[in-house]
Amino acid sequence: MDKKLLFIFIVLFSLHSSAQEEYRIFGKIITKTSQKPLSFAVISIQNSNITELSNPEGKFELKIPFGGKQLLAVRSQGYKELLLPITLANSKTIDLGILSLEENVVSELQNNWIVLDDSDLNEDASTSENTSSLLQSSRDVFLQASAFNWSQARFRIRGLDSENASMLLNGVTMNKIYDGRPQWNNWGGLNDVLRNQEFTLGTTTSPYVFGGVLGTQAITTRASMYRKGTRLSFSGGNTNYNWRAMASYASGSNKSSWAYAIAASKRYGNQAYFDGSQYNAESFFLSIEKKINRKQFLNFTGFYTPNERAKNSPNTEEVTQLTNSKYNSYWGEQNGKIRNARVKTVSEPVIMLNHYFKINEKTQLNSAVSYQWGRISNSAIDYQNANSPDPTYYRNLPSYYLSMYGSDNGEYSGDFLPNYTEAEKSKQAFLTQPQIDWESLYKANQETITDADGRIVGYQPSKSHYVLYEDRVEDALFSANSAVYTRLTDQITANAGISFKKLKSHNFQYLTDLLGGTPFEDIDAFYTGDQSQSNLQEPNRKVKENEIYGYNYNLQALVADAFTQFSFTYKKIDFYLAQTFSVTHYQREGLFQNGLYPTTSLGKSASLHFENFGFKGGVTFKISGKQWFLVNGYYATKAPTLQNVFPNARLNNAVVEGIDSETISSAECSYVYHASKLKTRATAYFSDFKNGTNVSFFYAEGIFEKGFNHNNTDAFVGQTLSNIQKQYCGAELSFEYQISPTFKTILAANYGQYRFANNPNVKLVNDAQASVQNTNPVFDFGSSVLKNYKVAGTPQQAVSLGFEYRDPHYWWIGVNGNYLDERYVEVAPISRTKMFFKNPVNGYLFPEATEERASELLKQEKLPAISLLNLVAGKSWRFKTNYVGLFGSVNNLLGKVYKTGGFEQSRNANFRELNQDVSSENPSFGPKYYYGYGRTYFVNMSVSF
Incomplete structure (x- = not known):
């Protein structure tokens, strides 16, 4: 306007x-x-x-x-x-x-029922972009069902992941610049001091920020806002950790105009629900507020929540049938103790200073500066000139001998005779040693010492074939923002804000354990000569523990944005208008000169610049004092996240060709009825995302024509999916009825249709091409026919029906039944391109690739519907002004085994490879699945005084 x-x-x-x-x-x-x-x-x-x-x-x-x-x-x-x-x-x-x-005793007890499940924590998995930060404690029945019941099945509100919602702490946006999502681990375990929240769903107004299409969640940690007193709690459970202890104290404002709040917690799990998944976390929090005068306040907040979480593996159907749904291939025993090779560590302290200024009775100005630093690391095993240490490696499983996989790089067309004898041997070997054999890894890194008679008398370190390393990110983020609120007239209020972020992100591979061997060679063993060197400036370097190797680069980002918002309030109608503008800069700086890309890996890349804008507005029609009708609209452009700008950031400065901002448009309408006994909301919504980009990596067989890589048709590739359009439409229902003063019923439902709305483009980066011909390693595979495929990773339909009884003597019990359906496996885009049907050996189309067979092979897998029964109960005792609370819950009471998501593997990269693998009925590279928890429990006891 x-x-x-x-x-x-x-x-x-x-x-x-x-x-x-x-x-x-x-x-x-x-x-x-x-x-x-x-x-x-x-x-x-x-x-x-x-x-x-x-x-x-x-x-x-x-x-x-x-x-x-x-x-x-x-x-x-x-x-x-x-x-x-x-x-x-x-x-x-x-x-x-x-x-x-x-x-609200029930609310107090429920706030302790906050257990981040694996769908929240495992954000590195493509199918687990969850929005259900269980820190939210909204009164809306639908949001409560999403957070406390449906999150077990990785339900995402409106099908959207958390990068589409704004997460704020004291007005500072906590969404990561790298992927746009909040890092929930940064404030985990601080339940008692993160309760002052405002949550807006969808595109409605927020006084702090323009907000995302999914909404905003704003947490305030002003010391003076906490209720004075001490709170202690102890919890036990069997999900991610076994026990948790928390303590918090708030002083309230004293005569000297000071207030402070402190909190600490410990969470620990030696063996959580999934095998080999340990958990260890501490949390520390401090907030200090000083009243300068009657108009100005200063508040310092600092928190530090170091945590380590051992991951659990997605598995194929074959692996699960050989073991069970709790099986985890990432760990093994070492000296009688569980050791997981894949551990995520988060250690990122945050400090912030807020200034609250009440300029006059109509205008307030709130400003903040914050600094966050530290590291996020993900460990794994690296190996050279050795077999894969993964016990579920395809050559270790029976399917390798029962399928037609890998017989001839796509040329095979005859009969195949399964080798049942070798398959049985493979099965028994796997069942005998289904976990990582740490002892054998150490032995592989050592050589024997013999005496004069040739007898083994000991071992000594030799060349390391296996090492443990971390993919590490060390961020330093400075943020500053200021927001003003003013009442222009009795009917008109205005909000405006500006913010600035500066990020320096150091990304590198870090060797943590030589596993008993001597220093590791800093080379890529798949190549020879200069092409094998990770850093030509230090060729053939021997890497010791606690040293960087493999890749080493910085990512830099500058983001500045501003917004304004005007709200108009009248007797029968309210409406608002908001607008935003932002500027984003990205740049990569290579610190290693990689042998595959000697001219494009070292130094700074081109600087990327994005300018974006957005508008939103809404109208509320007040039908009566108890009911109203709302309509909201949203249109904005959004810079691509840092992770999707550089297609091969570990090796070079290349930028995704034609990268541009994403366009988001959304509309929603709601009918709300709110009375003392009945509260209900019905909402219809539609969101359209255009020009999205996604970068991923995988190993593919039979993907390139012979001649590119010494006549090898296989390659490890980087895939860039661009021009992605997705549409999300559906309806939500929230219903709560107080049948009597002690008994109420609740109903929440979601019906959604989330799908790809076009055929995005696929480009692959093949590093082997750069090493052989020193030419452009980017291959355009054309369009991937994804239109009308379902967006994976979340149930698209969900219903929750519950009953709750609250006794006047301060005890309560609730039961909740949930049904979730329309859940799909994530498809492999490469399998939906024209190149998928082309024989890499001779360049012709596969003659057996009929339309009927292709439709059967490429049909998106739908996961079975889930029915879950949950039970919760609580009791509190009051002794004058002191409280003791006891809370317990049992989720999935019937112990149902179910899949929470999955993804197709892209290894079979042409029609013949996939057809032969699937036709064997024992596919080596079938989809991998994540499994939900079976019957779990959570018990918490708290004392407030």
Whole structure:
């Protein structure tokens, strides 16, 4: 909208507003148990944008520009919501007196039921981009079902992953620049001090940021906002960890205008639900606030949550049938102790300073600076001139001898006779040693010492064939932002904000354990000569423990954005308009001169520049004081994430050809009814994402024509999928009915259709091509026919029906049944290109590749529907102003075994390879699946005083 038109628009509404009547409502909020004032309680008029906070004395004043019957709502974290009908008629001033809020014991206990499941933690898996940070504690039944019930099956709200939602701490956006997603581990274990939250779903207004298409989650850690007192809790469970201990203390504001809050926790699991998946985490938190004067406050927040989590493997159907759904191939025993080769470590402290400035009664300015540094690492085993240490490596499994896999690089067309004898031997060998054999890895790195008679008398280190390393990222992120809120008139409020982020991200391979051997050669054993060198500036370097090798580069990013938002509130209608503009810069700096790319790997890449904008708006029609109808619209462009800009960042400075911003448009409409007994919401939504980009890596066989790599048709490739369009449409239902003062029923439902809406383009990077001909290693495979394939990774349909009983004697029990369906395996784009049907040996189409057979092979796999039964219960005791709470839950009460997701392997990269593998009925490279938890439990006991 033109600035002049916007100014005229505001002036007209200001003139209109001056003629309106104004009502003033006064009151004081206290706690029911202690009778003490309750500060920072939210007082609002339902179906409007009129909101105020109670001051430290619990007092508030609400100005309302319209009369009639209204519904006043009072909310505060940890207390039951108070709904009070009022009539604004003759008197312009109403004193409500003292309003007391009762503690919400159930909410307090539920807040301890926060166990990050593997779908939240395993964000490195392509099918697990979850949005259900279980830190959220919304009152909306649908959001509660998403967080506490459906998350077991990796449900994603509206099918979208968390990069489409903005996660804020004290106004600072915590989404990572690298992939756009919050790193939940950075604040895990701090439940007690992360309860002051505001959550908006979809594209509705947020006072802090323009926001993503999925919504915003804003957490505040001001020390003065915490309820004074101490809280201790101890938990036990069998999901990711076995036990958890937490402690927190808040001082409240003292006479010297200081306030502070501290918290610490420990989570530990020697053997969690999945085999070999250890967990170890600590958390520390500090918030200190100083009241400078009656208008200005300074608050320092710092937290540090170092944690280590051993991962669990996705498995093929063959592996699961040989073992069980808990099987994990990533670990083995060493000296009688479990040792997992794939451990994720997160150690990123955060410090921030916030300045809160109440300029006058109508305007507030909040500013913040923050700094985050540390590392995220993922360990694995590297090996040279040796067999794969993975016990599920395809040559170790029976299917290798029962399938027609790999017989002739795509030329085979005759009969195949399975070798049942060798298959049985392979099966028995696998069952005898189904885990990583650490002892054999150490022996492979040593040579025997013999005496004069040739007898083995010992071992000594020799050339390392196996080592343990980490893919490590060390980030240093500086952030600064400022946001202003002002009430222009009684009907018009304005929000505006600016933010700036500067990131330096050091990415490298780090050797952590030589596994008993001598220093490791810093080469790529698949190549020879200069092409094998990781760094031509130090050729044939011997790498010792705690040294960098393999790849080494920096990623740099600068992001600046600004937004404005205007909200208009009237008796029968509210509406808002918001806009944003951002500038993004990316650059890579290579620190190694790689032998495959000697001229394009060292030094700085071209600087990438993206300018983006966005608009959103919405209208609320107030049908009555209890019901209203909302319509919201959203259109924005968004810079690609840092991970999808450089297709081969580990080796060179190349940039994705034609990379550009993604375009996002969305619309939603809702009907809401909110009364004392019945609360319901029905929402229809549609989102369209265009021009997306995704970079991935895999090993493919039979993918290139002979002649590119010494007549080898196989290669490890980087795949860039560009011009991706996805559409998400559906409907949500939230229903809560208080049947009696002690008994209520809840219903939540989602019906979605999430699909690819076009045929994106596929390009592959083959490093072997660069080594052989020193030419462009990028191959354009054309379009991948993905249109109408389903977006994987989440149930598209979900229903939750529950009943809850709350006894007046402070105990409660709830049961919840859930049904989730329309879940699909992620497909391999390379298998849907024209090149997939081309014989790499002679360049002709495979004669057996009929349309009927292709349709059968490439049909997207649908996973079976899931039915889950959950049970929760709690009890609290009050001793004067002290509380003791006991909470317990059993999820998947019936112990159902189910898959939470999966993905097709891209190894069979041409039609004949895939057809032969599948036709054997014992595929070596069938889809890999993730499994959900069986019957799990969680018990928590807390003491507040």
